[in-house]
Amino acid sequence: MEVRIFDTTLRDGEQSPGAAMRPSDRLRIGRALDRAGVDVIEAGFPAASPAVAASVAEIAAVVKRATVAALARAHDGDIAAAWDAIRRARNPRIHTFIATSPIHMEHKLRMEPRQVLAAVKNAVRGARALCHDVEFSAEDATRSDREFLVEVFQTAVDNGATTLNLPDTVGFTQPDEYRDLIAFLRRRVRGSERAVFSVHCHNDLGSAVANTLAAIRGGAGQVECTINGIGERAGNCALEEVLAALCIRRDIYDVDVRVEMQAIPALSKMVARATGMPLQKNKAVVGANAFAHESGIHQDGVLKHRATYEVVPAELLGRRAANLHLGRQSGRHAIRVRLERLGYSFEKPELDAFYRSFLEMANTKREITDADLRTIAGRIPAPQLAQMA
Ligand code: KIV
Numbered sequence: 001m002e003v004r005i006f007d008t009t010l011r012d013g014e015q016s017p018g019a020a021m022r023p024s025d026r027l028r029i030g031r032a033l034d035r036a037g038v039d040v041i042e043a044g045f046p047a048a049s050p051a052v053a054a055s056v057a058e059i060a061a062v063v064k065r066a067t068v069a070a071l072a073r074a075h076d077g078d079i080a081a082a083w084d085a086i087r088r089a090r091n092p093r094i095h096t097f098i099a100t101s102p103i104h105m106e107h108k109l110r111m112e113p114r115q116v117l118a119a120v121k122n123a124v125r126g127a128r129a130l131c132h133d134v135e136f137s138a139e140d141a142t143r144s145d146r147e148f149l150v151e152v153f154q155t156a157v158d159n160g161a162t163t164l165n166l167p168d169t170v171g172f173t174q175p176d177e178y179r180d181l182i183a184f185l186r187r188r189v190r191g192s193e194r195a196v197f198s199v200h201c202h203n204d205l206g207s208a209v210a211n212t213l214a215a216i217r218g219g220a221g222q223v224e225c226t227i228n229g230i231g232e233r234a235g236n237c238a239l240e241e242v243l244a245a246l247c248i249r250r251d252i253y254d255v256d257v258r259v260e261m262q263a264i265p266a267l268s269k270m271v272a273r274a275t276g277m278p279l280q281k282n283k284a285v286v287g288a289n290a291f292a293h294e295s296g297i298h299q300d301g302v303l304k305h306r307a308t309y310e311v312v313p314a315e316l317l318g319r320r321a322a323n324l325h326l327g328r329q330s331g332r333h334a335i336r337v338r339l340e341r342l343g344y345s346f347e348k349p350e351l352d353a354f355y356r357s358f359l360e361m362a363n364t365k366r367e368i369t370d371a372d373l374r375t376i377a378g379r380i381p382a383p384q385l386a387q388m389a
C-alpha cells in the first residue's frame with residue numbers, strides 16, 4: 001500500500017506564532033519539497049490576504065510533480081480565492097474544511113449540525129465544479145460525535161470529495177482511539193473506498209507522530225505533516241519523524257512512500273532559517289544531537305558498530321562519520337580514535353597520562369575540541385609522544 005505525504009509547512013507550519021516566511025523562502029521551500037518527492041504541498045490559505053494568494057499562485061506555477069493544495073473555509077468566497085491561486089498548477093487541489101465538534105459548532109461557528117451539513121454539501125459541490133481533486137476536512141474531528149462524522153463524510157463523498165481528512169485539531173486523541181476512528185469511518189461511510197482517508201495531527205499532548213503512525217495501521221492513505229513539526233501551538237506531526245519510522249519499521253507498517261530521506265536535512269535547515277525557529281538539539285532525526293554520542297560506553301559501541309546505538313542508518317540522511325562529542329563522560333576509545341585522526345599515536349602509558357589531563361580539562365568545559373586535544377598532546381613529555389609522520 002502507498003501512503004501519500006501531504007506537507008503543510010507552508011500553510012499550517014507558517015501558522016506557528018512568529019513564523020511568517022518571505023515569499024522567496026516560501027518558493028524555495030516549495031521547490032525543495034517537490035524535488036524531495038512530497039505528494040501534496042499545501043501552499044497556503046489564499047483568502048487570508050492578497051500577499052498569501054500571490055505566493056500560493058507563484059508556488060503553483062513552479063511545482064513540477066506534486067499536487068498543490070490551497071485551503072478554503074466552507075465559503076464560496078474562500079473556495080473561489082483558493083481556485084484562483086492554484087488553477088495554474090499541474091495538479092491542483094482545493095482543500096475545504098468546516099468544524100464538526102459540538103464545542104466548535106456551538107461557540108465558534110454558532111451553527112446547528114444541520115447547517116454544518118448543508119455547508120459541507122455546498123462547499124464540496126462548489127469546489128468540485130472547479131477542480132477534480134477536492135479534500136474535505138472535518139475540523140476537530142477527534143472531539144466530534146462519531147455518528148455525526150459519518151453523516152458529514154457521507155455528505156462529502158456523495159458530493160465528490162476525493163480525500164477525507166480527520167484532523168486532530170487540538171492534539172487530543174491517542175493512538176488506539178485514532179486508529180479505531182479511521183477504521184470505523186472506513187466501514188460506515190458508503191463509497192468511501194473511492195476516496196483516500198487522511199490524517200492531520202497536532203502535538204499538544206506530544207502524540208502527533210504516534211497518532212499518525214497508528215492511523216496508517218487503521219487504513220489512512222494520506223498523512224499531513226510539516227518539516228521540523230512546526231505549526232500552531234505545540235506544532236504538527238513532524239514529517240521527518242514519520243518518514244524515519246516508516247522506513248526503519250517497515251516490518252510493522254509495510255507501506256511505500258515517495259519522499260527521499262536524503263533530502264530531509266537540507267529541508268530542515270531551510271525551514272528553520274526561513275521561519276526563525278531553530279531546532280532543539282535533541283530533536284529526533286534532524287537535531288544536532290540526533291547522531292551524537294558523548295558517553296564512553298556509547299562511543300565505544302558506535303565505534304565498533306554504529307547500529308549498536310543508532311537505529312537510523314546515518315547514510316539515509318546523507319551523514320558519514322559518527323559524531324563523537326568529547327566531554328567528561330567520554331572514554332579512551334573515542335579519544336584514541338580522535339587523536340589518530342589528528343595524527344597522534346600513543347602507547348598505553350602516554351594514553352593514560354593524556355586521559356588524566358583530558359579529564360581535568362573536561363571538568364572545566366562542556367566540549368573538548370580538536371584544538372584542546374592538541375594543547376593536551378603538547379603537554380605530554382616529548383619522549384612519550386610519538387607524532388606520526
Ligand atoms: O488542524 C486543523 O484542523 C487544520 C484544518 C484546517 C485541516 O489545520
Ligand code: ZN
Nearest residue numbers: 012167169200
Ligand atoms: Zn492543523
